[in-house]
Amino acid sequence: MTPSAHVDGGRLWGRLMDLARFGGGPEGSVDRQALTRTEIAARAELVRWGRALHLEPATDAAANLFLRLPGSEPGLPPVLAGSHADTQPNGGRFDGAYGVVAALEAVNAFRDAGLVPRRAIEVVAWTNEEACRFAPGMTGSTAFASGTLTDAVAEICDADGIRLGDALAEVLAADIGLPRLPLGRPVAAYVEAHIEQGPVLERAGIPIGIVSGIQGTRRYRVRVIGEAAHAGTAERRERRDALMAAIRMVAAIDAAALEPEDVKLTVGLFQVAPNAPSVVPAEVLFSIDLRHPDDAVVARVDARIRAIVEAAASPCTATLRQIQHDPSLEFPPALRDLVAGAAADLGIAHRTLASAAGHDARHLHGVCPTAMIFVPCRAGISHNPAEWAEPADLTAGARVLTETLWRLAMR
């Protein structure tokens, strides 16, 4: 009997719904932003679940949370599996949470099977994947992979002016009795299970996606500075209207990214000051999120964006700041084959697909063999309370993850 036979879909689902209560609102919504008290509470629940399974909880300077199942050969680097526990401000119950809970289910299955792997297996919840409160995101996996949490990262502030470093300190202060592991320690492999956040698997009717790689991403902030004026008196030709300048930019940027049609361009954040109906806006800050699997396409749209911001600013001034640039990447074929073999041996249908979204796996990919397992989600909807995945698919994903982790941990 393989350890994956001990995967309990009901238990997995139960933990997922329990976790969704932290920050949970109406109709499936979850607001559990990174490093908030809500996330601290969810984190404490994860520690309790780990302790109940006699796992060893630990953290690090980036407040990543680890729940370690010890191996029989303590000197070997561990295998890591997990995702993140933070959500968007009006997110759903599956993004991130599924990867953490699926990894915990895998470890639970080993415990139930009475199996001890050679290598330790660590369930991990990375800090601030989502970037909605502190941007850029993937703070925990970046710090873990690079071996350092930089001063620049600690100085990032949220919308209320709270420093990321201070929010981290608050989370770590709430960790009673957790050992603090070093950043940058050796890892044998990393596997992340996640909802697809796209429609491919659902349309194909296939429960398991083996991720070939992650599309390239650039993220920007554009600040447009104009001048406040009275809406009723300032002549339009004499205005320096920051909103109208920003509108021209966004309209042109949207048009510039229409080709090829699979370019993902999003302006998700758009803030106006003073944001009063009778005042010509003095300032606008907006975000641009640009993604495509082909780095050449990303570079081409990037050049257009920069040209548009410069050309459309007048009579205002505008500055564009690129806050993130992740080239596209391909996960190692050998590990993808190992995951595919695990799925095949379990008789679970699977296919290869690219990840359109960024994930913490991007950063682990830089330091150890890394794989991702996708499961379908309804209509591809994510970052939305309507996020939904079928329990049967979630269970299939956890079984493939369990089998994969077992094979990796016995190597």
Next chain:
Amino acid sequence: MTPSAHVDGGRLWGRLMDLARFGGGPEGSVDRQALTRTEIAARAELVRWGRALHLEPATDAAANLFLRLPGSEPGLPPVLAGSHADTQPNGGRFDGAYGVVAALEAVNAFRDAGLVPRRAIEVVAWTNEEACRFAPGMTGSTAFASGTLTDAVAEICDADGIRLGDALAEVLAADIGLPRLPLGRPVAAYVEAHIEQGPVLERAGIPIGIVSGIQGTRRYRVRVIGEAAHAGTAERRERRDALMAAIRMVAAIDAAALEPEDVKLTVGLFQVAPNAPSVVPAEVLFSIDLRHPDDAVVARVDARIRAIVEAAASPCTATLRQIQHDPSLEFPPALRDLVAGAAADLGIAHRTLASAAGHDARHLHGVCPTAMIFVPCRAGISHNPAEWAEPADLTAGARVLTETLWRLAMR
């Protein structure tokens, strides 16, 4: 010696700067939004100033503040003069405050001259002219002129969900010992002094503008409903991106209002939800402020705006709500002539000009002979910390106001 000879420019300027400390910030900025604790404090200061001059402070159900100089014939309806004490969130020191302080200076001049008018003269500060916290604005003057504060107005909420009715109650509760006058009581005349908020007088080098009328205004809120989606995975052709739909609308509305060139069209408020960089926006709420002296032009642009909102919404849905419609108006020539005569007798240069901005005078115009006196402000800048008016011009305005009020109160 006319009473206007007793106008003291230094005292006027001192009171203006004193008032600016309530909500005052760096570089001339004032944030004294309607019915806030800051405005309550400013109001209390006005009451103290009034009591020091032995004026009779009073209020009404709309929390308008009156400082009454009694006349020799108490049975006659009073002459009112004033403006508003609230400001935009990042406003300046002159808009509104000048009209109140200038009226107080006029009454102070009568006291200094030992003159008692036939009619009482009341200095007034109207509630919530600005509309930035509770929209639409001019709450106090509207209620005063119509004789009632409607339930619908009391139910208007600010961005924090606070009801206007509750905010009013808090202000009235802070009024210790002020008699509560009825709304809709008879008034002999109303005169409002104000900075021009436009460049005409400054460019002409003329200190006094006699306002011919106020341009027509329509104000709207447009709500665009789309669907939240993941910025990295949702295909653009399948998105219902509320921000991109709103951008298309605003760009088209801006273009539709380019002719004639003196149409004032402003989108000052633009709110995005969930407003997160990695989430396709689900909802946008934006304001439109449309003004022109010719009602036919306003009507033509109005029709275009409605057509654009309907046409540009797809694949989102959009609703347009007109929250205010004030036709253009003309102040009575007889009273304008009286103001012009006062200025001429004082040897102060003056000219006629239209008001591009709305003012409380609009509503008093419906119930009594009403006039407005403009003074120049630097570069026409208003609703902005950089708002500035020359002390000599402010003094000239107060002198013309004083002479005007004297003539009206002796009729």
